[in-house]
Amino acid sequence: MKTATVACPFCSTLNRVDLTRVADRPKCGQCGRPLLLDRPLAVSDDNFEKVIGDSKVPVLVDFYADWCGPCKIMAPILDEIAQTRQGDLLVLKLDTDRNQRTSQRFGIRGIPTLILFSKGEEVSRQTGAVPKPEIEALLARAR
Ligand SMILES: [Zn+2]
Numbered sequence: 001m002k003t004a005t006v007a008c009p010f011c012s013t014l015n016r017v018d019l020t021r022v023a024d025r026p027k028c029g030q031c032g033r034p035l036l037l038d039r040p041l042a043v044s045d046d047n048f049e050k051v052i053g054d055s056k057v058p059v060l061v062d063f064y065a066d067w068c069g070p071c072k073i074m075a076p077i078l079d080e081i082a083q084t085r086q087g088d089l090l091v092l093k094l095d096t097d098r099n100q101r102t103s104q105r106f107g108i109r110g111i112p113t114l115i116l117f118s119k120g121e122e123v124s125r126q127t128g129a130v131p132k133p134e135i136e137a138l139l140a141r142a143r
Contacts, residue, residue, distance in 0.1 A: 004090050005054035007047050009036050014047060019057060022087040038083045040075075043092040045101040053120045055090050058142035060135075062093040063103060063113040070129035071112045077132050081139075089139065118142045 002019040013030035017037070026035050035041075040062060043051050052059055062078055064071035082091035096103040096111055106115060106122070115125040116138055124141045126134065 002056050002087070003054070004057060005051055006035060006037065006041050006090070007043065007051065008033065009041060014050065016054070019087045038086050040078050040082050040091045040093040043094050045099040048094065048099070048102045051092065052117050055117075055120075057088055057090055058123070058139070059090040059092060059117040060139065061115050061117065062091070063096050063106070063108045063115065064093055064111055065095060065097050068111050073129050074112050077135060080132070081135060089142075114138060116142055
């Protein structure tokens with residue numbers, strides 16, 4: 001089954017969702033608010049492994065920081081990708097300042113860095129702000 005585990009953007013509770021039913025706007029089992037799968041969802045040191053490992057669809061992670069100008073340029077492109085591909089791709093964002101354990105584990109040296117995961121493994125990565133076609137090319141490498 002096409003499922004993924006994501007953290008609720010409001011209360012951080014992990015929720016297992018059926019991605020074939022994203023059109024029904026899945027809600028958090030804990031707080032009842034919408035899980036907002038149509039935009040990049042925050043991921044942290046605490047839940048990174050669980051979220052990446054549980055996803056039955058490819059996952060694109062945006063390693064960013066609040067002070068990073070190029071990251072802000074990329075944000076609307078990633079919003080668009082999350083919206084158009086919801087159900088087929090999970091788009092996540094990781095604040096590298098607040099989540100240094102995961103950033104170090106993946107050897108993030110420059111931001112933004114986009115890493116594509118498939119079946120829990122890194123498939124490809126791209127560092128620096130790039131136009132949408134280059135992100136699409138990165139996504140095409142998903143298995
Ligand atoms: Zn919630």
